[in-house]
Amino acid sequence: xxxxxxxxxxxxxxxxxxxxxxxxxxxxxxxxxxxxxxxxxxxxxxxxxxxxxxxxxxxxxxxxxxxxxxxxxxxxxxxxxxxxxxxxxxxxxxxxxxxxxxxxxxxxxxxxxxxxxxxxxxxxxxxxxxxxxxxxxxxxxxxxxxxxxxxxxxxxxxxxxxxxxxxxxxxxxxxxxxxxxxxxxxxxxxxxxxxxxxxxxxxxxxxxxxxxxxxxxxxxxxxxxxxxxxxxxxxxxxxxxxxxxxxxxxxxxxxxxxxxxxxxxxxxxxxxxxxxxxxxxxxxxxxxxxxxxxxxxx
Amino acid sequence: xxxxxxxxxxxxxxxxxxxxxxxxxxxxxxxxxxxxxxxxxxxxxxxxxxxxxxxxxxxxxxxxxxxxxxxxxxxxxxxxxxxxxxxxxxxxxxxxxxxxxxxxxxxxxxxxxxxxxxxxxxxxxxxxxxxxxxxxxxxxxxxxxxxxxxxxxxxxxxxxxxxxxxxxxxxxxxxxxxxxxxxxxxxxxxxxxxxxxxxxxxxxxxxxxxxxxxxxxxxxxxxxxxxxxxxxxxxxxxxxxxxxxxxxxxxxxxxxxxxxxxxxxxxxxxxxxxxxxxxxxxxxxxxxxxxxxxxxxxxxxxxxxxxxxxxxxxxxxxxxxxxxxxxxxxxxxxxxxxxxxxxxxxxxxxxxxxxxxxxxxxxxxxxxxxxxxxxxxxxxxxxxxxxxxxxxxxxxxxxxxxxxxxxxxxxxxxxxxxxxxxxxxxxxxxx
Numbered sequence: 032x033x034x035x036x037x038x039x040x041x042x043x044x045x046x047x048x049x050x051x052x053x054x055x056x057x058x059x060x061x062x063x064x065x066x067x068x069x070x071x072x073x074x075x076x077x078x079x080x081x082x083x084x085x086x087x088x089x090x091x092x093x094x095x096x097x098x099x100x101x102x103x104x105x106x107x108x109x110x111x112x113x114x115x116x117x118x119x120x121x122x123x124x125x126x127x128x129x130x131x132x133x134x135x136x137x138x139x140x141x142x143x144x145x146x147x148x149x150x151x152x153x154x155x156x157x158x159x160x161x162x163x164x165x166x167x168x169x170x171x172x173x174x175x176x177x178x179x180x181x182x183x184x185x186x187x188x189x190x191x192x193x194x195x196x197x198x199x200x201x202x203x204x205x206x207x208x209x210x211x212x213x214x215x216x217x218x219x220x221x222x223x224x225x226x227x228x229x230x231x232x233x234x235x236x237x238x239x240x241x242x243x244x245x246x247x248x249x250x251x252x253x254x255x256x257x258x259x260x261x262x263x264x265x266x267x268x269x270x271x272x273x274x275x276x277x278x279x280x281x282x283x284x285x286x287x288x289x290x291x292x293x294x295x296x297x298x299x300x301x302x303x304x305x306x307x308x309x310x311x312x313x314x315x316x317x318x319x320x321x322x323x324x325x326x327x328x329x
Numbered sequence: 330x331x332x333x334x335x336x337x338x339x340x341x342x343x344x345x346x347x348x349x350x351x352x353x354x355x356x357x358x359x360x361x362x363x364x365x366x367x368x369x370x371x372x373x374x375x376x377x378x379x380x381x382x383x384x385x386x387x388x389x390x391x392x393x394x395x396x397x398x399x400x401x402x403x404x405x406x407x408x409x410x411x412x413x414x415x416x417x418x419x420x421x422x423x424x425x426x427x428x429x430x431x432x433x434x435x436x437x438x439x440x441x442x443x444x445x446x447x448x449x450x451x452x453x454x455x456x457x458x459x460x461x462x463x464x465x466x467x468x469x470x471x472x473x474x475x476x477x478x479x480x481x482x483x484x485x486x487x488x489x490x491x492x493x494x495x496x497x498x499x500x501x502x503x504x505x506x507x508x509x510x511x512x513x514x515x516x517x518x519x520x521x522x523x524x525x526x527x528x529x530x531x532x533x534x535x536x537x538x539x540x541x542x543x544x545x546x547x548x549x550x551x552x553x554x555x556x557x558x559x560x561x562x563x564x565x566x567x568x569x570x571x572x573x574x575x576x577x578x579x580x581x582x583x584x585x586x587x588x589x590x591x592x593x594x595x596x597x598x599x600x601x602x603x604x605x606x607x608x609x610x611x612x613x614x615x616x617x618x619x620x621x622x623x624x625x626x627x628x629x630x631x632x633x634x635x636x637x638x639x640x641x642x643x644x645x646x647x648x649x650x651x652x653x654x655x656x657x658x659x660x661x662x663x664x665x666x667x668x669x670x671x672x673x674x675x676x677x678x679x680x681x682x683x684x685x686x687x688x689x690x691x692x693x694x695x696x697x698x699x700x701x702x703x704x705x706x707x708x709x710x711x712x713x714x715x716x717x718x719x720x721x722x723x724x725x726x727x728x729x730x731x732x733x734x735x736x737x738x739x740x741x742x743x744x745x746x747x748x749x750x751x752x753x754x755x756x757x758x759x760x
Contacts, residue, residue: 046566046567049566050563050566053562053563053566054563056562057560057562057563060560146391149391150391153395153396153399155659156658156659156660157396157399157657157658157659157660157662158395158396158397158399158400158612158657158658158662159396159611159612159615159616159658159660159662160396160581160582160585160612160613160615160616161615161616161660162615162616162617162618164618170593170595175569176566176569176594176595176596177593177594177595177598177599178594179593179594181593182562182593248559250589251560251562251586251589251590251593252559252560252582252585252586252589252590253582253585253586253589253613253616253617254616255396255581255582255585255616256395256396257392257393257395257396257557257582258559258582260393260557261557261558261559262559265559292563293563296563296564296567297567300526300552300553301526301552301553301554301555301558301564302526302553302555304563304564305555305558
């Protein structure tokens with residue numbers, strides 16, 4: 032048996048399976064966050080630096096709704112709706128007047144919004160980390176671990192939300208408008224599609240997806256004013272690696288990067304494992320700047 | 330009806346005739362600001378023309394450390410208000426000059442230089458994140474300003490990176506490890522450590538590895554998780570093997586993530602679960618809920634009235650801190666060690682300034698000499714208890730509390746006197 036054979040023989044199978052599950056779960060959460068981000072960029076050409084704060088705001092609103100209703104599922108739906116409305120209002124008030132201007136303007140505006148939302152959350156909710164309980168608290172035995180069913184549920188729910196969104200884009204009237212606007216906004220407008228409202232709708236949907244992922248993830252980490260920052264950097268990496276504006280590419284990239292980090296952590300320190308996603312980013316920018324999964328034209 | 334006032338004669342000039350121009354609005358605004366500046370601050374009336382002592386403080390008021398920074402400022406403000414209410418220092422009031430370091434070492438360094446060079450502060454009390462304290466210590470040394478570190482826990486601040494101008498009036502990891510290791514080795518012989526992978530976490534890990542070994546135990550493995558890791562499960566999943574105890578070193582929201590996800594994976598039930606008290610600070614307990622039940626930890630301060638903390642002055646301090654915290658956090662958290670150590674750091678500085686008859690930065694060396702070896706007696710100034718600032722490394726050794734968390738509250742199991750936590754100094758001051 033050669034060195035390579037010995038290497039594969041030495042791989043602990045239990046750990047490989049555990050890390051595959053971990054990578055898929057983390058990947059699906061990341062995919063849900065990144066799909067909102069890539070949607071907004073793909074349609075509107077807006078790099079939304081406030082996306083992490085919409086994720087955080089979704090979690091806080093979920094916490095408030097859970098406290099009021101006692102239902103996690105109501106909190107999930109309610110928070111997504113509230114943040115969608117807020118997202119629409121933000122788009123109308125701050126981004127719509129900038130349509131056609133230098134993209135730097137939108138970057139600055141969304142960065143400003145992120146700072147405002149973050150400090151608002153700190154002012155409104157204070158320094159105490161808030162709790163949203165898991166709707167499913169059971170665990171199952173996965174080799175030497177007790178693995179929470181809730182993490183599996185998150186992966187399925189994220190997949191379901193992304194799947195529903197894909198179906199909406201493919202078959203829904205508004206979805207067709209969105210695709211038409213993405214393909215050629217001038218022609219779409221000429222055909223009578225209300226492009227400014229498509230933009231507003233897209234921003235609202237992206238915000239709702241961020242909020243939904245915030246509520247889903249809140250039981251695993253608690254709700255704090257900086258929780259969005261932790262995810263948004265990875266989401267940006269995923270969007271770039273997947274191809275800016277490419278929804279399918281972002282999903283594949285999210286799973287790919289999460290699996291890569293999970294497998295790497297078997298042999299490497301966590302600090303080295305997380306560097307891998309940056310390595311992938313750099314290699315992508317060097318050798319395929321349009322993204323690993325970018326389509327020929329956008 | 331709501332518009333009726335516009336018909337009034339007095340309102341005509343500013344509304345009815347449409348004369349509320351931008352220029353007029355700016356004029357009124359500037360006038361109002363000017364008038365506000367002329368009204369003296371409350372303490373000015375009490376101190377007459379006495380020049381205030383300017384105490385600078387860099388704190389993370391935005392960014393990743395903002396939650397802790399805001400809490401720290403509560404302690405600082407409490408001490409300053411109390412000092413001014415009781416006649417100030419040497420008959421002069423204290424004025425705080427608080428800057429936001431944005432949780433960034435680069436920004437902190439820049440703002441510290443501004444505090445030293447432009448704002449001309451007399452002394453500095455602050456520093457929350459260890460990497461920021463380490464980055465800013467040379468600034469205080471170069472400007473010859475006394476630096477009372479108020480939260481940073483990195484060991485090297487008073488060992489390999491120590492300097493004549495910096496003081497720490499609370500504990501550090503080697504002392505905590507000395508205090509906690511006997512309990513840990515009674516709980517289990519073989520330990521695995523999960524730590525926050527940055528300066529504080531690493532130095533705390535090293536201290537526990539050494540002390541557990543000294544007490545006949547063994548650390549069989551460690552995993553460092555980078556700060557702000559959104560999902561720790563892939564890294565925690567790797568933890569298995571031949572050991573009996575899991576020891577956690579983390580703080581803030583990362584502490585919540587560690588405790589929650591370790592519980593979710595069954596690790597805290599499978600192994601004895603202990604760690605640094607920062608994981609179970611009061612601002613974290615609400616989020617972790619009953620998932621942290623049974624956690625044994627050590628801390629220099631816990632918000633309870635048990636053992637040596639059952640004193641009238643601690644109760645008074647606790648109640649005021651709680652009221653002030655409720656103003657910045659509607660959930661009404663209990664005071665934590667960040668409030669306590671900022672409060673006590675400023676009070677220690679006050680005693681040093683009084684003892685040295687400090688008048689300004691030209692008296693810095695006299696102030697340093699007064700602080701070296703200074704005994705801080707338990708009382709309203711130091712509700713946590715007695716402590717002494719060791720001359721050789723400017724490190725204090727307060728009593729430590731070993732406690733268990735259950736039912737959302739702290740249960741004191743043991744108090745370790747400061748004298749039993751002392752470790753030899755490992756600092757050489759440069760000339």
